[in-house]
Each structure stands twice: as structure tokens, then as C-alpha cells.
Amino acid sequence: MPETLRVELGARSYDIIVGGQLLAHAGEYIAPRLKSRHVIIISDETVAKLYLHRLTSALEEKNIGCRPVIVAPGERTKSLEAFSGLMETLLEQKPDREATLIALGGGVVGDLAGFAASVLLRGVDFIQMPTTLLSQVDSSVGGKTGINSRFGKNLIGSFHQPILVLSDVSALATLPKREWLAGYAEMLKYGLISDAGFFAWLEKNAGAMLAGDAKLLTYAIVRSCAAKAAIIAEDEREGGVRALLNFGHTFAHAFEAETGYSDTLLHGEAVAIGIILAFRLSVALGLCPEADLKRILSHYEATRLPASPLSIRPKWNIDALMEHFTRDKKTKDGKFTFILTRGIGKAFIAENIEKDFIRAWLS
Ligand SMILES: NC(=O)c1ccc[n+]([C@@H]2O[C@H](COP(=O)([O-])OP(=O)(O)OC[C@H]3O[C@@H](n4cnc5c(N)ncnc54)[C@H](O)[C@@H]3O)[C@@H](O)[C@H]2O)c1
Numbered sequence: 108m109p110e111t112l113r114v115e116l117g118a119r120s121y122d123i124i125v126g127g128q129l130l131a132h133a134g135e136y137i138a139p140r141l142k143s144r145h146v147i148i149i150s151d152e153t154v155a156k157l158y159l160h161r162l163t164s165a166l167e168e169k170n171i172g173c174r175p176v177i178v179a180p181g182e183r184t185k186s187l188e189a190f191s192g193l194m195e196t197l198l199e200q201k202p203d204r205e206a207t208l209i210a211l212g213g214g215v216v217g218d219l220a221g222f223a224a225s226v227l228l229r230g231v232d233f234i235q236m237p238t239t240l241l242s243q244v245d246s247s248v249g250g251k252t253g254i255n256s257r258f259g260k261n262l263i264g265s266f267h268q269p270i271l272v273l274s275d276v277s278a279l280a281t282l283p284k285r286e287w288l289a290g291y292a293e294m295l296k297y298g299l300i301s302d303a304g305f306f307a308w309l310e311k312n313a314g315a316m317l318a319g320d321a322k323l324l325t326y327a328i329v330r331s332c333a334a335k336a337a338i339i340a341e342d343e344r345e346g347g348v349r350a351l352l353n354f355g356h357t358f359a360h361a362f363e364a365e366t367g368y369s370d371t372l373l374h375g376e377a378v379a380i381g382i383i384l385a386f387r388l389s390v391a392l393g394l395c396p397e398a399d400l401k402r403i404l405s406h407y408e409a410t411r412l413p414a415s416p417l418s419i420r421p422k423w424n425i426d427a428l429m430e431h432f433t434r435d436k437k438t439k440d441g442k443f444t445f446i447l448t449r450g451i452g453k454a455f456i457a458e459n460i461e462k463d464f465i466r467a468w469l470s
């Protein structure tokens with residue numbers, strides 16, 4: 108049975124529906140929420156080949172016709188060039204303000220389509236149908252949309268909440284193993300930030316869940332989305348506690364930048380490594396018991412998550428990493444703000460971390 112989670116954001120509230128075989132029933136969930144029958148699906152080539160037909164058939168059953176727009180898979184599609192092409196293609200379909208865009212795919216499609224929806228005719232409705240674990244637990248929730256610039260990732264964007272998120276866990280069956288684990292790192296993050304009980308649940312159930320058990324996936328995805336939604340309800344536009352969601356991310360972004368945002372290191376893999384470094388740094392600062400770090404490391408071994416940057420590259424340029432930390436938007440007045448932790452489920456925002464300490468600790 109699908110589960111529904113309501114994200115409470117006043118007039119912008121919406122449902123997240125998670126379960127198996129939802130694509131085949133998508134029409135039932137989508138039709139009542141549309142302002143008009145004008146629907147445009149945006150997907151990437153890989154996902155479209157696998158699942159577009161299921162979605163268009165489900166919509167046709169409710170007499171909703173649609174012309175899909177298919178983009179190339181991969182991060183390069185989140186470029187200004189690809190975005191401008193997409194906008195012209197969308198406008199060719201003569202949408203009006205009551206049209207709805209549906210993003211069918213991973214975070215790349217979700218970010219791109221969401222941003223397109225936020226500026227098309229000054230804003231139209233959009234629905235997220237995430238098909239990667241990462242997008243089901245993270246990028247489809249929260250309303251951040253955007254594309255990349257040559258100056259950095261996600262620098263052009265907007266806040267635009269979807270009107271519905273439909274996460275079909277059955278679609279994960281075709282996801283490559285690496286993408287599973289990358290998404291799992293973000294799921295694990297919620298337990299480690301503020302929900303020790305969830306971490307304990309994952310210790311017990313991650314094996315069966317990552318093998319594709321729909322019931323366990325539904326439970327864990329809903330719990331992850333609830334954790335993210337609770338933080339966002341408190342801080343929709345990242346003034347305060349939303350920064351906690353960046354646990355492990357200052358490190359992750361630096362490693363990603365150093366590897367050129369390439370297939371060498373997926374975002375979730377970088378996050379997995381960043382989380383361990385945040386724990387190690389917290390232990391080094393005397394904030395966090397070492398036993399908690401050890402417990403997490405054994406879970407990493409069991410699930411085969413990467414734990415060390417040295418498993419990606421034998422040597423990293425410390426100056427370059429420091430440079431990335433400094434440029435990270437969470438840096439204030441020459442001192443670092445890191446998300447650190449007092450133990451499993453006890454992350455907090457730590458300001459005024461001395462640069463020299465970090466440099467010495469990294470060396
Ligand atoms: N908006 C946010 O809050 C937020 C949060 C986290 C990440 N992001 C963004 O999300 C993006 C990463 O998302 P992602 O990890 O989903 O990557 P992605 O969208 O590139 O998908 C990964 C790969 O898997 C393929 N794929 C997708 N679903 C599949 C399926 N069911 N079966 C087989 N293959 C499938 C895709 O075609 C792609 O090649 C990044 O651009 C990142 O910046 C945004």
C-alpha cells in the first residue's frame with residue numbers, strides 16, 4: 108500500500124506519495140490535482156525508455172494526453188544551453204498558466220524541470236516523479252530547483268514547490284548499484300543528523316532494503332522525506348536549521364569539485380565520505396564519542412559505502428581542498444562553518460572553526 112506524507116507549507120503544502128507500482132496508477136493521483144488537461148512530461152532518454160510509456164498510458168486512462176520532452180541524461184543537461192533549448196521546446200507546445208509540468212527521472216530532470224516550471228510564463232505547477240533513490244529521498248522534496256553555471260553547481264535557480272511528489276519504488280529496480288548506494292548515503296544522513304532510531308533501523312534493514320524490498324523502501328523513504336520536510340517546514344529558504352541538511356556536504360563539494368563533477372565520484376559517494384570526515388573531525392575536536400564513529404564505519408563496511416577519500420584518490424591537494432572550503436557558501440569572515448556532531452543523531456551547526464586547525468587536521 109502506498110503511504111502519503113503531507114508537507115505543510117501553508118498555501119504551498121503538498122503530498123508525497125510513496126509505494127510500489129505507482130507509475131501504473133499515476134493518473135488517479137495526478138488527474139484531481141491538475142488545473143487543466145495541459146500536461147508536459149520532461150524525462151531523460153534512459154528513464155523515458157524504461158518508464159515513459161507506463162506514465163503516458165496511465166494518464167491516457169484519465170483522458171490526459173501529453174507530449175513528452177526528452178533530454179539527454181547526465182549532469183550536463185543542467186546547463187544554461189540545455190535549459191534555453193528546453194524552454195523554447197516547452198513554449199512550442201503553447202502552454203498557458205494552467206499547464207502542469209511532470210518531471211520523470213532523477214535529480215537532474217527534477218532540478219531542470221522544476222526550474223523550468225518556476226519561470227515558464229512566470230510560474231506553472233509541477234509534479235515530481237523521482238526515479239532514483241537520491242531523488243526520492245532528497246532532491247524531489249523541498250522545492251529547490253536549478254541549473255549549473257560554469258562558475259559552479261546549482262548557482263542559477265529558484266525555490267518552487269511541487270504540487271505533488273509521486274515516488275514509485277518499483278522504478279528503482281533498474282537503477283545501477285552505484286546509484287543505489289549514492290542515494291543511500293543521503294538517506295543515512297537523516298538518521299545521523301537527528302534520528303538515531305532511524306539509524307538503528309537502517310543498521311538492521313539496509314541489506315534487504317537495498318536488495319529492493321518495496322515495503323522497507325517505502326517505510327525508509329517516507330521517514331527520510333519526513334525528516335527533510337520537518338526541517339524545511341521550519342526553515343523553507345535556508346536561513347538556519349536547513350543548513351543541517353548539508354551534513355558532510357562541505358567536504359563532499361570539495362572532493363566533487365576536485366574530481367570535476369565526473370563519474371569518478373558521484374555526489375552521494377562524496378556525501379558518504381564527507382559524513383565520515385564530519386564525524387572524524389567531531390571526534391578530533393572532542394565533541395563526539397569515538398564509539399559512534401566506529402559503529403558507523405562498521406555499517407559502511409556492511410553496506411559497502413565508501414568511507415575514505417583515499418579510496419577515490421591516493422593523494423589530495425590540501426591547498427585546493429582548503430580553497431574549496433573557503434569558497435563554500437557556508438563560510439563566514441574567514442572562519443569555517445561546519446555541520447558537526449555530538450554523536451549519532453546529534454548534528455549541529457558549528458561556527459568559527461579555525462582554518463589552521465582544519466589544515467593541520469587534514470595534513
Ligand atoms: N534540488 C535539490 O534539493 C537537490 C538535492 C540533492 C541533489 N540535487 C541534484 O540532483 C542531481 C543528482 O540526481 P540523481 O542522483 O538522481 O542523478 P541523475 O538524475 O543524473 O540520475 C542518475 C542516472 O540514473 C539514470 N536513472 C534515473 N532513474 C533511473 C532508473 N529508475 N533506472 C535506471 N536508470 C535511472 C539517469 O538517467 C542518470 O543517468 C544533481 O544534479 C544534484 O545537484 C538536487
Ligand SMILES: [Zn+2]
Nearest residue numbers: 293356374378
Ligand atoms: Zn546531497
